[in-house]
Amino acid sequence: MDLVGASVRLRAAEPGDAARLAPIVSDPRVAVWGGIESRLPVTEDRIKRDLTTTEPGRTRWVIDSREDGVALGSASIFDQDFRNRHAWFAIYLGPPERWGHGYGSEATRLATAWAFGELGMAKVYLQVLEANQHAISCYRRAGFEVEAVLPRDHLLGGRFVTGLVMAAYPPPTSNPPPSA
Amino acid sequence: MDLTGERVTLRALRREDAQVIAANIADPEVIRFVGGWAAQPYAIHQAVEYATEDREGSISWAVERRSDGAMVGTTGLRALDRQNRNCHWGITLGPPSVWDQGLGSEACVLVTRFALQELGMEKVYLEVFEGNDRARRAYEKSGYQLEGTFPQDMLIGGRLRTTFRMAAYRDHPNYRTQP
Numbered sequence: 001m002d003l004v005g006a007s008v009r010l011r012a013a014e015p016g017d018a019a020r021l022a023p024i025v026s027d028p029r030v031a032v033w034g035g036i037e038s039r040l041p042v043t044e045d046r047i048k049r050d051l052t053t054t055e056p057g058r059t060r061w062v063i064d065s066r067e068d069g070v071a072l073g074s075a076s077i078f079d080q081d082f083r084n085r086h087a088w089f090a091i092y093l094g095p096p097e098r099w100g101h102g103y104g105s106e107a108t109r110l111a112t113a114w115a116f117g118e119l120g121m122a123k124v125y126l127q128v129l130e131a132n133q134h135a136i137s138c139y140r141r142a143g144f145e146v147e148a149v150l151p152r153d154h155l156l157g158g159r160f161v162t163g164l165v166m167a168a169y170p171p172p173t174s175n176p177p178p179s180a
Numbered sequence: 181m182d183l184t185g186e187r188v189t190l191r192a193l194r195r196e197d198a199q200v201i202a203a204n205i206a207d208p209e210v211i212r213f214v215g216g217w218a219a220q221p222y223a224i225h226q227a228v229e230y231a232t233e234d235r236e237g238s239i240s241w242a243v244e245r246r247s248d249g250a251m252v253g254t255t256g257l258r259a260l261d262r263q264n265r266n267c268h269w270g271i272t273l274g275p276p277s278v279w280d281q282g283l284g285s286e287a288c289v290l291v292t293r294f295a296l297q298e299l300g301m302e303k304v305y306l307e308v309f310e311g312n313d314r315a316r317r318a319y320e321k322s323g324y325q326l327e328g329t330f331p332q333d334m335l336i337g338g339r340l341r342t343t344f345r346m347a348a349y350r351d352h353p354n355y356r357t358q359p
Contacts, residue, residue, distance in 0.1 A: 084334050122332055148328020150345075151327075153303075
């Protein structure tokens with residue numbers, strides 16, 4: 001099913017998404033916050049493969065703006081660990097002109113709530129660079145808090161920079177207590 | 181090459197090590213803090229495979245006690261990230277009668293130094309689970325400091341427990357190259 005919020009819809013990838021997302025992935029203002037893979041030249045074919053390959057333990061959506069139907073990026077819940085009941089979240093969204101409208105925090109909240117509600121996860125993690133303050137405030141709005149500060153964790157522009165691990169927990173259970 | 185300290189020698193794994201490896205993973209007291217995979221039954225052929233096959237992206241050693249040459253466990257580096265220059269360190273030692281002899285601490289220092297000085301890592305990190313205070317103290321002495329606390333991270337004995345992440349850095353006094 002699609003995950004629908006006030007401003008975004010998270011849906012399965014369709015043919016044509018790779019071409020729509022390629023300029024976003026290739027924009028240095030977006031790519032710089034990803035891992036080394038995102039800083040390499042990324043072909044449309046590679047984006048298509050990432051969007052459509054199904055692998056166990058990974059669920060991926062394309063993020064549409066509901067207002068104008070434009071594809072803004074992609075979100076995923078991956079490394080789904082059903083024994084330890086946690087999974088990881090990742091997202092990219094652009095172009096930067098479309099930042100600041102709450103798309104990212106709503107997509108984060110929708111995917112995280114899905115991991116709690118549909119997968120039964122007790123916790124969702126994500127990693128972010130400490131310098132990516134825009135993303136960090138998105139994640140905070142979606143209920144994530146910092147659990148680890150990892151100095152010198154990533155090499156970026158020739159310098160070691162700090163990474164953060166953030167985590168979110170499900171809201172207190174709304175299951176009614178068993179009747180006597 | 182072998183890495184030799186006062187108490188232990190770290191050497192390549194051999195087929196004969198499979199018995200000790202399998203016995204350790206069969207011992208609930210030994211594997212209490214190694215993570216969920218060890219809750220599965222572990223066959224001797226899996227231990228033979230582990231001891232004899234090269235694995236891309238990881239490095240393993242047998243821990244040999246120098247006083248009597250006994251093989252008392254395994255230690256290794258994995259998740260080798262050459263770009264960001266960090267990796268994960270782990271160890272399994274047993275039976276419990278070999279604990280508290282400083283063998284694990286020395287293996288920790290030897291492998292960490294190897295990672296920082298020979299592999300050029302910027303840092304080495306590890307995970308230690310709630311309740312394993314013995315290990316946490318040993319890692320602190322070996323120059324590891326706490327980087328993160330993850331509540332409800334790991335299922336051990338029916339309860340989601342806290343995982344601590346610790347790291348040792350290249351410029352820590354224990355690991356700085358002597359002039």
